[in-house]
Amino acid sequence: MTTREGNLLAPTRHPLDWKNPEFYEQGAIDAELERVFDICHGCRRCVSLCQAFPTLFDLVDNSKTMEVDGVAKSDYPKVVEQCYLCDLCYMTKCPYVPPHPWNVDFPHVMLRAKAVGFRKKGSRPRDRFLTSTDRVGKLATIPVVVQMVNAINGNPAVRKVMEKTIGVAAEAHLPPYDAARFRDTVRASIAWPVRNGERTPGKVALFGTCYVNYNEPSLGHDLVRILEHNEVPYRLVEDEVCCGMPKLEIGDLESVAVLKKRNIGPMGALMRVYPRSSVALSTPAFAASTCARADRWADTALSSSAWLMARSAASGRYRLTSMSAFESAASARPSAPFASASLAR
Numbered sequence: 001m002t003t004r005e006g007n008l009l010a011p012t013r014h015p016l017d018w019k020n021p022e023f024y025e026q027g028a029i030d031a032e033l034e035r036v037f038d039i040c041h042g043c044r045r046c047v048s049l050c051q052a053f054p055t056l057f058d059l060v061d062n063s064k065t066m067e068v069d070g071v072a073k074s075d076y077p078k079v080v081e082q083c084y085l086c087d088l089c090y091m092t093k094c095p096y097v098p099p100h101p102w103n104v105d106f107p108h109v110m111l112r113a114k115a116v117g118f119r120k121k122g123s124r125p126r127d128r129f130l131t132s133t134d135r136v137g138k139l140a141t142i143p144v145v146v147q148m149v150n151a152i153n154g155n156p157a158v159r160k161v162m163e164k165t166i167g168v169a170a171e172a173h174l175p176p177y178d179a180a181r182f183r184d185t186v187r188a189s190i191a192w193p194v195r196n197g198e199r200t201p202g203k204v205a206l207f208g209t210c211y212v213n214y215n216e217p218s219l220g221h222d223l224v225r226i227l228e229h230n231e232v233p234y235r236l237v238e239d240e241v242c243c244g245m246p247k248l249e250i251g252d253l254e255s256v257a258v259l260k261k262r263n264i265g266p267m268g269a270l271m272r273v274y275p276r277s278s279v280a281l282s283t284p285a286f287a288a289s290t291c292a293r294a295d296r297w298a299d300t301a302l303s304s305s306a307w308l309m310a311r312s313a314a315s316g317r318y319r320l321t322s323m324s325a326f327e328s329a330a331s332a333r334p335s336a337p338f339a340s341a342s343l344a345r
């Protein structure tokens with residue numbers, strides 16, 4: 001086991017002990033936040049990644065001691081609420097991730113703090129609404145309703161009201177809904193012969209995700225075109241619900257567990273038939289991958305980009321022309337279990 005700082009190996013991720021009552025003890029989470037914040041304050045490598053780190057460093061720099069011990073514990077949530085669990089700091093930046101003895105897993109500490117906050121205070125109605133992406137997506141993509149919803153979301157006056165009432169910034173981009181849902185419009189695969197790659201299976205199961213199903217089906221259709229072009233047979237996972245990422249972001253772990261249970265059945269059935277055959281589209285399939293890890297399927301659920309990168313590297317037949325820095329970096333880690341998809345046309 002290596003303990004040196006920084007390497008290209010996949011970091012170790014310890015599962016969250018979220019069913020243990022100690023997990024929710026305020027004193028324990030405060031102590032862990034202080035420990036990790038102190039390491040980050042001494043390092044500051046992630047300052048440009050998101051607003052969580054500048055918020056932390058401003059709190060430290062403006063405190064009396066200019067150290068983490070000068071920051072009021074009541075201000076810790078200001079850092080936590082800025083983390084949207086993208087995992088970038090953990091996957092690509094931090095040299096102190098496990099197995100390093102400092103055991104810094106910043107997103108997991110944020111997630112634990114979110115879960116503690118959720119258990120104490122619950123969630124606001126607006127958060128419950130906004131994180132029910134599957135339910136909202138199904139309603140918002142009904143013909144006629146979809147035109148109304150998109151018109152309302154695009155109206156500056158309505159957006160001002162939304163900002164005042166539910167706190168959604170008027171200038172924030174709200175992706176329009178698409179009545180032609182991905183699951184309803186994806187065409188069936190041609191029965192190409194299955195040709196396994198060196199590092200990838202020769203057939204693919206697609207887990208669409210809410211964003212692709214309801215907001216941007218073209219992402220899914222682009223992937224299908226790539227698969228067709230390369231004569232890779234594919235199929236949709238028979239049934240899917242939200243992967244749970246929005247619920248994870250508000251610390252609602254019980255809801256994530258329910259969603260996991262719904263998804264794991266159909267995905268598991270396919271994985272047993274086609275080992276390492278699942279591809280998740282769109283946003284980081286964090287929760288889906290968490291499910292996969294929890295069920296020891298870490299090597300079976302791959303993002304579309306991770307799958308294509310692996311096949312590309314092995315065969316030279318695949319070329320991606322549009323990948324975000326995050327995808328490239330995350331996919332560069334062997335066995336990176338999740339990354340977002342931004343597919344070349």
Ligand code: SF4
Nearest residue numbers: 050083084086087089
């Ligand atoms: S997980 Fe992403 S959003 Fe959260 S602190 Fe790390 S880089 Fe920032």
Ligand code: SF4
Nearest residue numbers: 040043044045046094
């Ligand atoms: S998460 Fe790691 S790399 Fe980022 S600031 Fe903290 S200690 Fe440094």
